[in-house]
Amino acid sequence: MASIGKREVMTSPFNGVARGAIELVEATPERRAFLDCPVRYLLAAVMYLCLIAPASQAKPLPIETAFDRGYRMRPELSTRLSPDGQWLSYCTWVVPAAGIQTGPQRYSATGLPEGTEGTKLHVLDHENGQSFPIGEPGSSCFNPSWSHDGRTLAFLSDAGGEVGLWVQAVPKGRPRRLGRVVVVPQFWGEDHPLWLPGDRSLLVGVKPVKVLSEPVVEPKVFLNEKAPPAFSPIDQKQRVEIVKVDLDTGYSSTILSGEAYFTNGATLSSKGLLSVTRKTLATNAVTSETLLVDPSSGKILQVIPKASDGSWHPSREEFYTVAEGQLQRCWPVISPRAWKASQYWFSSDRSSLWLLDGGTLSRVMGRTAETYHIPSSFVNVSLLSDEHKTAIESQGRPLLTARLKDTDERCLLRATDESVEILQKGYFKLGALAFPIDDNGGFLSLYQDPNTAPEYYRFSPVGQRGRPLTAESGELGDFAGEIRQLDLTVDDKTVRCPVLLPAENLISYPPPAVCFIYGGSRTGRAVEEYAGGGQPSFPASVFLSRGYAVVYLDTPLNPASDQSVVLRELWQVVQPQLDAVVKSGWVDEHNINLLGQSFGGYSTAAVLTQSADRFAAGVAIAGIYDPGSAYGWLNQRGISPWKDWADGYLKLNVTPFAPTGAERYTANSPYYHAAEIETPLLLLHGELDDGCPVGNAGMMYLALSTLDSPTELAIYPTAGHIILNWSPPLAKDAVERILLFLNTHRR
Numbered sequence: 001m002a003s004i005g006k007r008e009v010m011t012s013p014f015n016g017v018a019r020g021a022i023e024l025v026e027a028t029p030e031r032r033a034f035l036d037c038p039v040r041y042l043l044a045a046v047m048y049l050c051l052i053a054p055a056s057q058a059k060p061l062p063i064e065t066a067f068d069r070g071y072r073m074r075p076e077l078s079t080r081l082s083p084d085g086q087w088l089s090y091c092t093w094v095v096p097a098a099g100i101q102t103g104p105q106r107y108s109a110t111g112l113p114e115g116t117e118g119t120k121l122h123v124l125d126h127e128n129g130q131s132f133p134i135g136e137p138g139s140s141c142f143n144p145s146w147s148h149d150g151r152t153l154a155f156l157s158d159a160g161g162e163v164g165l166w167v168q169a170v171p172k173g174r175p176r177r178l179g180r181v182v183v184v185p186q187f188w189g190e191d192h193p194l195w196l197p198g199d200r201s202l203l204v205g206v207k208p209v210k211v212l213s214e215p216v217v218e219p220k221v222f223l224n225e226k227a228p229p230a231f232s233p234i235d236q237k238q239r240v241e242i243v244k245v246d247l248d249t250g251y252s253s254t255i256l257s258g259e260a261y262f263t264n265g266a267t268l269s270s271k272g273l274l275s276v277t278r279k280t281l282a283t284n285a286v287t288s289e290t291l292l293v294d295p296s297s298g299k300i301l302q303v304i305p306k307a308s309d310g311s312w313h314p315s316r317e318e319f320y321t322v323a324e325g326q327l328q329r330c331w332p333v334i335s336p337r338a339w340k341a342s343q344y345w346f347s348s349d350r351s352s353l354w355l356l357d358g359g360t361l362s363r364v365m366g367r368t369a370e371t372y373h374i375p376s377s378f379v380n381v382s383l384l385s386d387e388h389k390t391a392i393e394s395q396g397r398p399l400l401t402a403r404l405k406d407t408d409e410r411c412l413l414r415a416t417d418e419s420v421e422i423l424q425k426g427y428f429k430l431g432a433l434a435f436p437i438d439d440n441g442g443f444l445s446l447y448q449d450p451n452t453a454p455e456y457y458r459f460s461p462v463g464q465r466g467r468p469l470t471a472e473s474g475e476l477g478d479f480a481g482e483i484r485q486l487d488l489t490v491d492d493k494t495v496r497c498p499v500l501l502p503a504e505n506l507i508s509y510p511p512p513a514v515c516f517i518y519g520g521s522r523t524g525r526a527v528e529e530y531a532g533g534g535q536p537s538f539p540a541s542v543f544l545s546r547g548y549a550v551v552y553l554d555t556p557l558n559p560a561s562d563q564s565v566v567l568r569e570l571w572q573v574v575q576p577q578l579d580a581v582v583k584s585g586w587v588d589e590h591n592i593n594l595l596g597q598s599f600g601g602y603s604t605a606a607v608l609t610q611s612a613d614r615f616a617a618g619v620a621i622a623g624i625y626d627p628g629s630a631y632g633w634l635n636q637r638g639i640s641p642w643k644d645w646a647d648g649y650l651k652l653n654v655t656p657f658a659p660t661g662a663e664r665y666t667a668n669s670p671y672y673h674a675a676e677i678e679t680p681l682l683l684l685h686g687e688l689d690d691g692c693p694v695g696n697a698g699m700m701y702l703a704l705s706t707l708d709s710p711t712e713l714a715i716y717p718t719a720g721h722i723i724l725n726w727s728p729p730l731a732k733d734a735v736e737r738i739l740l741f742l743n744t745h746r747r
Contacts, residue, residue: 061477061531061545063732068094071534071724072472073454074119075446078142080192080387081435082150087170088124088435088444089134089144089153090456092472099718099727106187106637107237110158113187115725116142121155123170126437126444126458126469134168135159135175141166143185145192147199152247154193154202156183165193165204165245179250181206184240191263196295197272200247203255203295205240205263231260231286233637235279238262242276244295255298256291269312273301273331275319292319292331304330309343311389315350327355339364345383345391345398348436354383354391354398361398361415372415378402384434384443392434394441394461399423401430407485408496410528412463424463427483427528428452444469450480450500453530479503479531479544486580490573493556497577498524499586500532500540500550507547512591512616512746513581514543515551517607518600519570520649524552536621537597538723542735549587553577555603560651562660565667570603571610578614590616590747594679595738597621598692598721599649601683605670605700608677617745618681619738622721624692625700626671628656635690642692671696674703680710682741684734686719686726712741 071093078091096118106114121134121141135141139159146153152173157166159175163183168175184207185191194203231239240263242256255274262277269275274293279286290304304310307321307330319331327344329335339362341355352365361372361381374381381402384392391398397415404411404425412424431446441461448454453473458466481501488495502511516523516535526533532540532550540550555573557566582589594615596604601623608618624630627650630642646652646665656665666672681704685697694715701713714737719726723734 061479061541063542063735064728065474065476066531066539066541066545066735067724067728067731069453069473069476071539073446074142075431075433075454078119078121078144079431079433079435079446080144080146081444082146082170083148084150085435085437086125086127087146087150087153088126088456088469089121089146089155090124090470091119091121091142093120094118095725095728095731097727099730100720100725106234108158110140110161111163111182111184112140112158113185113189113238116140116185116189122470123153124456124469125171126456129469131470132171135166143189143192145195145202147195148197149199152199154195156185156193165202167247177250178202178245178247179252181243181245181252183207184238186238186262186264187234188264190265194266194268194274196244196268197270201244202247203242203244203266203268203274205261205266206243206252208239208241208257230281231279233639235260235262235286238264239279242274242293242295255295256293261291265310267310267312269317269319270315271317272296273312273317273319275310275312290321302331311344311346313350314346314388314390320344320353325357327353343382345385345389347398348391348393350390356381356383361400361420371418373419374400374402375419377405378411378413378420379405384430384445386433386435390436392436392441392443399434399441399443399463408498408524414462429528448530449528450483450531451478451503473530476531476541477545479506479541481507483527484584484586486577486584488576488580490576491558493573495554495556495573495577496522496524497554497580498527498552499581499584500527500544500552501586502544502547502549506545510585510588511547511549512593512742513549513551513587514540514593514595514742515553515574515578515615516540516600517553517555517570517574517594517596517603518598519555519566519596519603519606520557520599522552522554522556524554527552534724535597536595536600536723537721538731538735542739546739551577551581551587551592557651560647560653562653564651564653564664566650567606567609567668567670567673570606574607575611575614578611593617593619593742595619595621596623597723598623599645601625601692602649602670605677605681606668608679608681609670609673610676611679613678615679616747617742618679619684619741620681620697620700621684621723621734622686622689622692623683624696626665626669626696627652628662628665628669629699630693630696631656631665633693633695635693637690641690671699671703674700674709675707677704677709680741680745681712682738683711683713684723684737685713685715686721687715687717688719689721691721710745712737 074091074093080089119140119142122131124131135157136159139157141157144153144155152169154167165178166175239260243252243254245252260279266276274295278291279288290307290310291300292302310321326338327341328338340357343356345354352363355362359374363370384399400413402411410428411422413420428449434443434445437444443459447457453476455468456470481503484499486497523535526535531544594604601620604618604620605625654661683697685694704711716730723731
């Protein structure tokens with residue numbers, strides 16, 4: 001049985017009906033696209049254009065705009081408020097013309113981590129809305145850090161062909177590089193330059209000297225023996241030495257060298273003590289520990305093993321960590337007691353700690369504590385805070401974010417006497433960080449919802465949103481209509497399936513639908529993002545703005561067992577959702593399509609082996625289709641991703657060459673069940689994909705074409721795993737090909 005809830009999201013008038021702007025794409029040898037019937041595609045395009053010509057007054061969102069504007073903000077690389085509260089730094093991102101080009105270790109030729117190419121740094125006066133760019137034109141700039149006086153911004157940039165440390169005075173200075181140190185940005189993007197007290201020098205992680213002298217080309221050696229513990233290829237690439245760089249001269253002096261240090265999450269205390277991660281090779285594993293260091297001497301003051309979420313107090317020389325669910329002060333002396341907490345923050349006046357443990361929020365002041373009960377109807381609870389873990393407070397009470405368990409809606413909460421109150425509720429998404437802009441609880445943060453592209457806003461103490469402070473996304477349009485939700489119980493599992501309808505004036509009743517799938521996960525969280533988010537690795541707005549509804553399938557999988565057959569399990573959980581969507585009448589039951597990327601590509605092909613002709617068409621992007629052959633594939637980094645993922649995703653817990661292995665892998669292989677696929681299937685794959693072997697796409701295509709099943713394969717040169725990172729022409733071609741394929745097989 002399914003209980004169906006209907007929820008509305010803001011809508012805006014938008015004239016006309018857009019059912020899909022399709023451009024016929026020539027199948028060139030360079031693209032290596034194989035079409036089963038070109039004439040059929042041409043006729044479908046002509047019929048389609050004739051169908052919509054009289055009625056279309058509103059234009060669908062251009063594909064280039066959807067990619068360029070809908071994903072422009074990069075908050076994880078940029079968002080910092082100057083200490084005086086005037087200037088906000090933020091990053092935008094546009095995919096370079098050649099796409100994201102990274103080598104086997106996921107770094108570019110200039111030393112940029114994957115995903116940072118094309119980032120542009122900006123500074124905004126959030127009072128008057130004026131902004132200006134930072135850094136040299138044409139370079140990638142990211143990871144900013146404000147001086148203590150708020151007058152100078154330090155940042156990383158690849159201007160000149162290598163990543164260096166740069167500074168620029170705000171608002172009218174010119175960028176300049178400090179010295180010639182070669183900075184090693186960390187892969188996860190939390191390694192901002194650190195200003196020492198006095199603003200005359202900075203700490204940064206640079207390439208170790210011994211690495212600089214190593215040969216550029218080395219053989220990949222594989223030994224058939226149990227190897228000793230070793231750093232991962234990414235850790236090998238991003239290990240650093242810590243140096244101090246003088247602001248005036250650019251001269252650098254080494255603080256820490258000779259071991260494996262990592263600046264991800266490195267921080268300074270108010271008086272300039274450094275916390276940094278060190279990894280060591282133990283007998284059986286790689287161990288990680290936190291070091292507290294005096295930069296003036298390089299002396300290690302304390303080693304904290306197995307620490308996580310370590311932070312300096314904003315104004316006192318105290319360092320806190322969480323280990324095994326316990327918060328403890330580790331410097332200057334280890335506190336005699338620990339507090340039970342999974343998360344912690346500092347109060348805005350720096351006098352106390354906020355601790356979160358399950359459904360209990362506590363304010364600890366010395367030996368006393370205030371306790372607030374968070375009802376069990378809320379999940380994913382966290383406090384709004386800045387990069388220093390300082391909480392945003394309104395009327396002396398912290399602001400929190402959470403989800404309603406029953407609806408998955410986001411809530412902005414404020415602690416009240418012993419509990420919390422809801423200030424705002426709905427489908428929206430705030431940035432990971434928030435910054436106070438007054439003493440009453442007003443704050444600044446990134447915001448988006450189904451009809452609002454990501455932009456920075458000022459919020460009142462009760463969460464009311466003001467005007468956008470930036471205009472990076474531009475006027476994209478209100479393409480999202482109502483959010484309707486299906487709640488079902490399938491084999492004792494709770495399944496939640498949101499359906500995002502296009503805006504009222506874009507709908508042809510009932511609208512066709514695209515179902516997003518990624519086995520073992522809940523895709524519906526993307527419904528709170530602009531125009532349906534980008535779960536399939538490209539903007540869902542290209543569907544909504546063309547009149548498609550988007551269905552987010554929820555696909556929990558059973559625990560691993562000797563009998564696990566994920567092909568059947570996926571269909572067993574998808575079928576009730578599909579039946580409920582059809583029964584609801586919200587979409588055209590004859591034109592429901594299935595689409596997934598990566599393991600979602602596998603999931604798409606797997607479901608189609610079981611679903612007969614329930615779907616009009618399927619699109620599988622960058623997937624694997626034969627787990628056995630994928631198990632034995634080594635990528636450019638010398639690893640076999642599916643050797644581990646066979647257990648993690650497919651729950652096989654057996655090798656293909658074990659006594660029962662071949663049978664288990666064959667049972668879970670869409671390739672070996674290709675004869676059971678009755679639905680037209682489009683396969684897209686990047687030739688340089690290092691997560692899923694492109695050869696698997698070729699196998700699936702050859703199987704289906706041999707069986708005379710309607711299929712198409714497009715392999716994209718120079719392209720990797722994620723369409724969003726492809727060069728704009730290739731990404732546009734891929735989305736056009738998807739739209740044309742869906743329209744061609746429209747019933």
